[in-house]
Amino acid sequence: xxxxxxxxxxxxxxEGATVAFNCTYSNSASQSFFWYRQDCRKEPKLLMSVYSxxxxxxxxTAQLNRASQYISLLIRDSKLSDSATYLxxxxxxxxxxxxxxFGKGTKLSVKP
Amino acid sequence: xxxxxQTPRNRITKxxxxxxxxCSQTKGHDRMYWYRQDPGLGLRLIYYSFDVKDINKGExxxxxxxxxxxxxxxxxxxxxxxxxxxxxxxxxxxxxxxxGSFNNEQFFGPGTRLTVL
Numbered sequence: 504x505x506x507x508x509x510x511x512x513x514x515x516x517x518e519g520a521t522v523a524f525n526c527t528y529s530n531s532a533s534q535s536f537f538w539y540r541q542d543c544r545k546e547p548k549l550l551m552s553v554y555s556x557x558x559x560x561x562x563x564t565a566q567l568n569r570a571s572q573y574i575s576l577l578i579r580d581s582k583l584s585d586s587a588t589y590l591x592x593x594x595x596x597x598x599x600x601x602x603x604x605f606g607k608g609t610k611l612s613v614k615p
Numbered sequence: 616x617x618x619x620x621q622t623p624r625n626r627i628t629k630x631x632x633x634x635x636x637x638c639s640q641t642k643g644h645d646r647m648y649w650y651r652q653d654p655g656l657g658l659r660l661i662y663y664s665f666d667v668k669d670i671n672k673g674e675x676x677x678x679x680x681x682x683x684x685x686x687x688x689x690x691x692x693x694x695x696x697x698x699x700x701x702x703x704x705x706x707x708x709x710x711x712x713x714x715g716s717f718n719n720e721q722f723f724g725p726g727t728r729l730t731v732l
Contacts, residue, residue: 511655537720544726545725545726546705546723546724546725546726547658547705547723548723549720549721552720590657590658602648602660602663602673603660603721605650605657605658605659606657607655607656607657608657
């Protein structure tokens with residue numbers, strides 16, 4: 504099983520739609536979790552951290568299920584500007600403190 | 616000015632040539648990283664450094680070397696470039712000197728697109 508797995512998509516949705524991305528991770532000792540956003544040919548940028556209690560930032564909601572080793576990102580009321588690749592990222596902690604493991608990304612395309 | 620800068624931004628070279636990619640940061644971060652990104656493979660860690668003179672191998676260090684002579688600079692070298700090192704290379708930084716957490720966000724440079732013919 505790969506360390507961090509995501510559905511590569513692409514997800515093609517109309518403006519205003521709600522879209523959800525899922526991610527699973529293999530290391531039960533993983534300690535912190537993030538969603539990064541990467542625009543085409545640009546560097547990844549942090550979208551939001553994912554907390555055990557779940558967290559929301561405007562139209563974006565992230566959730567973590569440690570028992571199932573599963574992370575999700577929900578985007579409500581999609582905008583054209585949300586089109587990007589979304590990377591699920593896990594910090595394995597332990598001896599590799601600070602090292603992040605990146606999923607391959609899920610591509611989202613929001614159409615007018 | 617950008618907090619994390621990479622030079623060059625684009626480079627085309629030939630097999631067997633030595634190449635150095637430079638990364639500089641003004642964020643005051645201790646930790647620096649080099650990744651490569653290939654289509655369909657995502658970001659993979661090459662080397663990382665938690666402080667000056669500290670060097671650690673990542674997932675795919677073979678064929679690469681790094682140097683961390685100063686807190687603000689982390690350079691990546693390809694001693695003898697080969698075509699399968701054609702990729703997009705990112706430098707990243709995290710963690711300031713006052714933070715003990717390893718959960719810090721990583722900040723990425725704009726990337727260097729390297730083509731080895």
